[in-house]
Amino acid sequence: MNCKQFNSIKLEEVLQILGHLPTKQTEKEAWFLNPFAKENHASFKINKNLNYWYLHSEGIGGNNVNFMKKYLNASVKEVLEWAENQNFSSFQQQKTSNSKLENLSKNHEIIEIKNVQHPALLEYLKERNVENQTQFLQEIHYRMNDKNYFGIGFKNDSGGYEIRNKYSKICLGKKDVSTIKSNLNSVRIFEGFFDFLSFKNVENFLEKEPSNYIILNSVSMIHNIKNSLKDYENIELYFDNDEAGNRAVEMIENENKNVEDCRILYSDFKDLNDWLINKNPLNERQLKHRRR
DSSP, X not given: OOHHHXXXXXXXXXXXXXXXXXXXXXXXXXXEOOTTSOOSSOOEEEETTTTEEEETTTTEEEOHHHHHHHHHTOOHHHHHHHHHTSOOGGGHHHHHTOGGGGOSSOSEEEEEEEOSOOHHHHHHHHHTTOTTOGGGOEEEEXXXXXXXXXXXXXXXXXXXXXXEETTEEEEESSOOOEEEOXXXXXXXXXXXXXXXXXXXXXXXXXXXXXXXXXXXXXXXXXXXXXXXXXXXXXXXXXXXXXXXXXXXXXXXXXXXXXEEXXXXXXXXXXXXXXXXXXXXXXXXXXXXXXHO
């Protein structure tokens, strides 16, 4: 899905998928409570003829892409990834006639998959303080636009790979979440796989019991897991400390019981991996042990 196609979808349908319903509407316009913040009086208006929104309380407006960029605090690419995974009724005919959109990185060829062993990748993992968690990762060598590349690969549930190195952050194949199941009744949810790897590094230190794990690989994928969360008695959230993370936590808390926002652990940092890199609680524990 491209920007033109996404902007052609009724914004009312987009808001409905996100859980926002109009407080009042006419043939030409619809009014909503501010989707970006809490308010008591509706200040968000949609012009149905133009499919254009305007937020009176902030004096801003735009099209669907502008709205989702702000709502998810995401890039245009991430917005389109999210849109591609939704079931918009007003886009079904276009979607079925354009099957080429199946892959996010279409013009690629995976050349080799092996254990992580390249010195540059091992050094990168060391910089992120997760060098001892390579059992969850693979080294992916691939070709794109007639050039060869390699990176750390983290597999998702659709067989695609999140690829990371010092200079690249892409997805090869279909974008999806990654699920690690243990047949338990609890689940921990992470925004990205470096946060998951960071947690595995400190799981014992935090005295946490084993659990199921869901890695979104982008906060825009949160709608793909909404139904599956009903199966869990306990849900722990480890999202980023930003507006998109706040909205994701609020969305899950509103629809589920026994939800714990675990960001207090790293409240002074951008995310869990940032906390591990800069605070490094494992080193603090070792230092205390040496002082005894």
